[in-house]
Amino acid sequence: MANVLVLAEISGGKVKKTTHSAVTFARKAAALLGGSYSILALGSDVSAVLGELAALGADKVLVAEAPTLEHYLAEHYAPVVAAAAGSFRVLVATASAFGKDLLPRVAARLDAGYAADVTELLSEGTSLRYKRPMFAGNAFGICRIESAVEVVSVRQSAFTAAEPTGSSSPVERLAVPAAGAGASRIEWVNLEQVKNERPELTEARVVVSGGRALKEQFYELLNPFADVLGAAIGASRAACDNGYCAPDLQVGQTGKVVAPALYFAVGISGAIQHLAGMKSSKIIVAINKDGDAPIFQVADYGLVGDLFKVLPELTTKLRALKDA
Ligand SMILES: Cc1cc2nc3c(=O)[nH]c(=O)nc-3n(C[C@H](O)[C@H](O)[C@H](O)COP(=O)(O)OP(=O)(O)OC[C@H]3O[C@@H](n4cnc5c(N)ncnc54)[C@H](O)[C@@H]3O)c2cc1C
Incomplete structure (x- = not known):
């Protein structure tokens, strides 16, 4: 199926702006593929963000909720995202610390190709091409992914944040697969976060x-x-x-x-x-x-x-x- 799945980045009960950049990419990819895009939200309770996600014009908002997903841990998130993404053509998130950490693991689970840090989306017929910087931005590579699912992280600075469309996408709840052997050895203990009154570096004007x-x-x-x-x-x-x-x-x-x-x-x-x-x-x-x-x-x-x-x-x- 030529559909696109956006992985929402949710932190502290809020949708991060990075998600909106990935949605902009997804809108363009879906238009080129003649398909639609959906958004995937993971957490222990994502009800507070569903309104915002449902207003972004997606075909569906997919929700995976489980106590083990309360805090982000790649070992817990990757199997859930891989299970949800298997029926999509493209899986996309922004190349934030979250996207960079999670997507390669998801790609490995799906035996899928992965294009990181994409700055532009191109196409040849219904086949997508991904432009990405190489050699510290001194050259650009254009890549094609040949696996059934194409996993992509996009640079937030290259895709303006998507505005809400006023839609109200239907919400579909997914079954969360049982944690595998790797995940059961990982446990969330505590987050000691540096308190910062300043705007976030990647989002500041x-x-x-x-x-x-x-x-x-x-x-x-x-x-x-x-x-x-x-x-x-x-x-x-x-x-x-x-x-x-x-x-x-x-x-x-x-x-x-x-x-x-x-x-x-x-x-x-x-x-x-x-x-x-x-x-x-x-x-x-x-x-x-x-x-x-x-x-x-x-x-x-x-x-x-x-x-x-x-x-x-x-x-x-x-x-x-x-x-x-
Ligand atoms: C694989 C790799 C990855 C790297 N990744 C990064 C990266 O992500 N980010 C990064 O920044 N670097 C990275 N670097 C390091 C990079 O190559 C540079 O060494 C680094 O950016 C230099 O930092 P700087 O400009 O602060 O220091 P310097 O190169 O030492 O420059 C200091 C500057 O300050 C000026 N200066 C000195 N005194 C004064 C003064 N009183 N008033 C005004 N100006 C003054 C000097 O004229 C000079 O231009 C990487 C290097 C490698 C090999």
Whole structure:
């Protein structure tokens, strides 16, 4: 059947925005295939999110509820998703930490091909082609998946969030298969989450990222600047590896991929691995004391100067403008 299944990402009783990007992909894929798309929701009780999911224009919202699905654990989720996806042509989720962790396991269970980090959907007749970045975004590959089920993760920044259609899709409850031997050895114990008042890095409209140059003053200098702008904070790998900031702030090839309306790169050289995670940002502003730093090649606005002087000045001026 030429239908598409979107795997919803639900966290803390809410549908994550990532799901809406996967729905945009699914709408296009279903149109190319001449089929429809459904959405799969997993959890112990997903009733709070059914209204939002049912309004996204899907053929059906499939629900798999079980106490073992209360918290995300790949070993518990993968068999359920694989059982649900078997009758679909394409299974899609966003390439978030959730999608990246879960989809390869689902693909392995289905003996299916997997295209990760897809940025564009193409077609040849009724056969889909997936465009995806390779070599830190320096080349693009176009792939075709030949297995019965095609498993795909999409880059959130490449697919705008789907708006509700005003529909009310029917809800269908699925039987949850008994946990296999692997799952029964895994148990949810506890989540110690870092409390963060800032917007989530991958969803923020403004991101302020700092590099190695900030040293131990990373937060001291970036926090006030980000506060004025209502921005999320990101970082280069060098800043993370040196312990100047938390590792989950890393933007880039081996970190998070962001595409905000405004991205500040402060004391970041602009290595290709960093660019791979932010170069789709709408407007890029670079602050660097080296006028030849590669970051200026992708920046829309560049400020050559010492960040220890420039950043506090900029923060003060922006705060004054805001308060005026
Ligand atoms: C397999 C692989 C994966 C990687 N993945 C990632 C990734 O996901 N993300 C990532 O970021 N990197 C990644 N890297 C590392 C990447 O190659 C770079 O080493 C890293 O991005 C450099 O970080 P940086 O720009 O902060 O530091 P540097 O390259 O040291 O640059 C510091 C910059 O600060 C400027 N500066 C210094 N002092 C000041 C000052 N006072 N005022 C203003 N400017 C100043 C300098 O001119 C310089 O341009 C990866 C590398 C590999 C090999």
